[in-house]
Amino acid sequence: MSQKHASEGSLSLVQRLWIYQAERIPLAKTATLLAVFSAASVNVSAFLADRALPGWGAYATAFLVSLIIFIQLRACDELKDAEDDRRYRPERPVPRGLVSLRVILTLGAALVPVAVLITLGYHPPLLLLLGLVWLWLALMTVEFFAPKWLKARPVLYLVSHMAIMPLLDLFVTGAEWLPANGGPAPTLVLFLILSFVNGCVLEIGRKIWTPENEREGVDSYSRLWGIPSAVSIWMVLLALSFGLLVGVGHATGHLIATALPGLIMLLGAFWIGAAMRKAPTDKRQQWLDTVSGLWVFVCYTAAGFAPLVVGWAS
Incomplete structure (x- = not known):
């Protein structure tokens, strides 16, 4: 362990989490990209249906929940890849001991009720689409109960994991079309x-x-x-x-x-x-x-x- 990494043990949890986010999910960059992604998706949903753009609540809900889901994606990746990281990527924050896997998973779980409350506060039926995203994320985390079989088929692995992107976009665009009477275009x-x-x-x-x-x-x-x-x-x-x-x-x-x-x-x-x-x-x-x-x-x-x-x- 390098002197730099050894000194990380004396830092507070907040300081260590700050280093973690900088290395694994840079929040400034991620938030900027998700702001564009979520706002564009809401706009496209309205454009395609020839509807007026929705109010700020649709954009805020789409952005905040998208950010939470990306943080949870990272937490699930840490769990899914824990053994490989320990063996082959010991410099990463969790295997080197910057933060524990338990802390990251606890943070991801703690954000579940936050996302639920945000969604409930905007449009409760949207919870169904959020549930679909979380269901797929859970299946991804356990490698669809067939990790060895799936990893032996890299293209299928890629397709199965990237399927969460249209599901997330279905939720994000749903912030526009679900409250609308006309539904999705x-x-x-x-x-x-x-x-x-x-x-x-x-x-x-x-x-x-x-x-x-x-x-x-x-x-x-x-x-x-x-x-x-x-x-x-x-x-x-x-x-x-x-x-x-x-x-x-x-x-x-x-x-x-x-x-x-x-x-x-x-x-x-x-x-x-x-x-x-x-x-x-x-x-x-x-x-x-x-x-x-x-x-x-x-x-x-x-x-x-x-x-x-x-x-x-x-």
């Missing part, structure tokens, strides 16, 4: 599929590594498929995501305003992907990870805010 399914594909883009993009960065016991898509194939699959998912974004833009009646930012970002992402596929380097690996996050940010920003910009400009 049929074309909302395009946006939900977009959330699923973008989750896959993020997951694959952050696990394509150069050979020297591969670690024993840590799964990666570059090890599974090889770097050229992994990057190619990532690029195909980007193209599929762009196609869905175009579909959402067409459905909202703002095709060009929605598609143009996505096209610019897509071309930049393809350029970085082609460079990584040709000659993998640490810098290109980092750019691939960063661009994956930027792509998702641009998708939601374009879908959820481009129609507003067009309306204000006209």
Whole structure:
């Protein structure tokens, strides 16, 4: 244990939790991204159904509960990956002793009634959609009761875990459509599929590594498929995501305003992907990870805010 890590034992619990969040779920960055994601999703739900935007309660509920769910996702990951982290990633906060697994799980559990109260205070029927998200999260945590079988099938593992993204987006958009008399627009399914594909883009993009960065016991898509194939699959998912974004833009009646930012970002992402596929380097690996996050940010920003910009400009 390094001197730095040894000194962490003298810190208060609040100080240790602050270090934990900075390493495992940076709240400033995460909150910013979730604010864009939740607000854009609420907006898209209204645009697709040709309804006026809802009041602030829909946005606040969608954002706060999304943030809670992401914190709980991290807590469940700590439980699910505890043995692998102990063996292969001892530098992480829980295995190195910064905070105990019990503390993290207790924090995640303590946020359950908070999310329930927030949802009840806004629109009680929304609890059903929140329950679906938590049910899937629980199944993910126990690896759907078949951990060895599932881990031996990496694509199915990816699909099963990324399915929580459209479920979360169903809750978030539900903050708009559930209180409305008309319900969800049929074309909302395009946006939900977009959330699923973008989750896959993020997951694959952050696990394509150069050979020297591969670690024993840590799964990666570059090890599974090889770097050229992994990057190619990532690029195909980007193209599929762009196609869905175009579909959402067409459905909202703002095709060009929605598609143009996505096209610019897509071309930049393809350029970085082609460079990584040709000659993998640490810098290109980092750019691939960063661009994956930027792509998702641009998708939601374009879908959820481009129609507003067009309306204000006209």
